[in-house]
Amino acid sequence: MHRIMVILAGVALAGMLASCGTTEKENMTEELKGFLAEFEKTVKPLSREAALAYFDASISGKEEDYQRSADLEVKLSKVYSDTNDFALLKRIHEANAIDDPMLARQLEVLYFAYLEKQIDEQQLEEMIRLQNENEKKFSTYRSVVNGEELTDNQIEEILRSSTDSDELKAAWKASKEIGPVVADDVIRLVKMRNAAARELGFDNYHAMQLKLSEQDPEEIALLFDELDQLTHGTFEDLKADMDAKLAERYGITAEELRPWHYQNRFFQEAPKIYDTDLDVFYRDQDIVALARDYFAGLNLPIDDLIENSDLYEKEGKYQHAYCTNIDREGDVRVVCNIKPTYAWMNTTLHEYGHAVYDKFNDRGVPWVLREPAHTFCTEAIAMLFGRMASNPSWLTQAAGVPADEANAVAEDAFKALRLEQLVFSRWAQVMYRFEKAMYENPDQDLNALWWELVEKYQMIRRPEGRNAPDWATKIHVALYPAYYHNYLMGELLASQLHAKICRDVINSENPRLEAYVGNPAVGYWLQENVFRPGATMHWNDMIEKATGEKLTAKYYAQQFVD
Secondary structure (H helix, E strand, C coil): CCCHHHHHHHHHHHHHCCCCCCHHHHHHHHHHHHHHHHHHHHHHHHHHHHHHHHHHHHHHHHHHHHHHHHHHHHHHHHHHHHHHHHHHHHHHHHCCCCCCCCCCHHHHHHHHHHCCCCCCCHHEEEEEEEEHHHHHHHHHHCCCCCEEECCCCHHHHHHEEEEHHHHHHHHHHHHCCCCHHHHHHHHHHHHHHHHHHCCCCCHHHHHHHHHCCCCCHHHHHHHHHHHHHHHHHHHHHHHHHHHHHHHHCCCCCCCHHHHHCCCCCCCCCCCCCCCCCCHHHHCCCHHHHHHHHHHHCCCCEEEHHHHHHCHHHHHHHCCCCEECCCCCCCCEEEECCCCCCCHHEEEEEEEHHHHHHHHHCCCCCCHHHCCCCCCHHHHHHHHHHHHHHHHHHHHHCCCCCCCCHHHHHHHHHHHHHHHHHHHHHHHHHHHHHHHHHHCCCCCCCHHHHHHHHHHHHHHHCCCCCCCCCCHHHHHHHHHHCCCCEEEEEEHHHHHHHHHHHHHHHHHCCCCCCCCCCHHHHHHHHHHHHCCCCCCCCCCHHHHHHCCCCCCCHHHHHHHCCC
């Protein structure tokens, strides 16, 4: 018998012997308390060890580090896959016997966490190790152009700065060569995840992940349809203007524009079509120092977080960016590959937005609930701060750009942010709809499906005759399934939070230019209303309590569409 179950059996028996009059509800409450105590004793140190191992692997790229990370992930997953423990949680959950709100919430969170893992242990371990192998492939892969190995940063720099269509095409195509390396493994993982989800009574893995994260798949589908309708016309107009300017830049017709002309690998970021080049404001800046000083002014200091982070490029290191909460007790770390550019200023503010959410949780809340209300809620905070990198007030007050220079670019900077939001919104449509369809039918022609969605939502022409697994080159499809829709939901919440802060916290008369620089009231409000509640309540209840409304798209539309 699992050691947690042995202890719980003793607890239950002792309780029965001590008081024959004890009610069944009281028995279950005591059982749950005993379970939680043993769960934390087991999982807290193991979770910390696994998080540290993943951090070490991602910054070293070493085979042995990835192996250790995978071993610990398997070990941690086996805790959640224990059938006896799940039977206890299920019995108490179905009995609806817990009256204490904090205990009931912990039960709810753990029930869903265990349910996902109630599959064959060998199958679970195989999925983890295959996922880990793909992670390593992405971390160590380098695109090759004209015989030279290039990092993702170098590929992006070519796509951003070159005006030579042949050079752009070569760089873009090279960045897609990771697709055939991982595609078969990704499809294999999709089928394994689907099989596991069906064993647990779900239609497929994508639907399961949404439901287990307290999201209704039908409501998410309706939300994305609504956003498609809200943004389609505005984006179509902006896209026509964009294409005209890009065609002029490259000396071709708009009809000749192809994916490599849009200045990044996936057209997930807005190309630079306005006169303002925000990179010039960051070229000689210390990106980390700017972020440190900004968060300090909000009374959300990050000095300790920076000290433990890994922020610059090195051989074999993970090439993207992420934030990890090592122990839910203040050890929060960020991985970046910072360059003195606008994009990396945005990303650094974004990742430390995640980090302050994790750092300023309430240590008085049970460990199980010391997490964001939902993953998209922490994305919202990250996006709220990431947006500041193009804000004229932030440029002046935080980055030290002379007021006349910042004011001169204010209109174009907002246009650029608006374009960035709409470009990302349409890209998120591709990602959400592709993943949903892939998990519904992984045997369909995924190469064709990818380009059909790109053409419909991003309005980009596919390269003639191209038939390659370009969908597999997006790291989120390969490694972070059923997650991407949360980014767009995060953008909605970021706008809703910004509207609330400007209206009721700092009484700002110009939300478009508000950057909160040096305003500790903002940090205090976020700590009290968003960070400290953690996962103690359903995400929409937290949003309603904090802002006065449940999640809505209207503030996003007011800010970027209307």
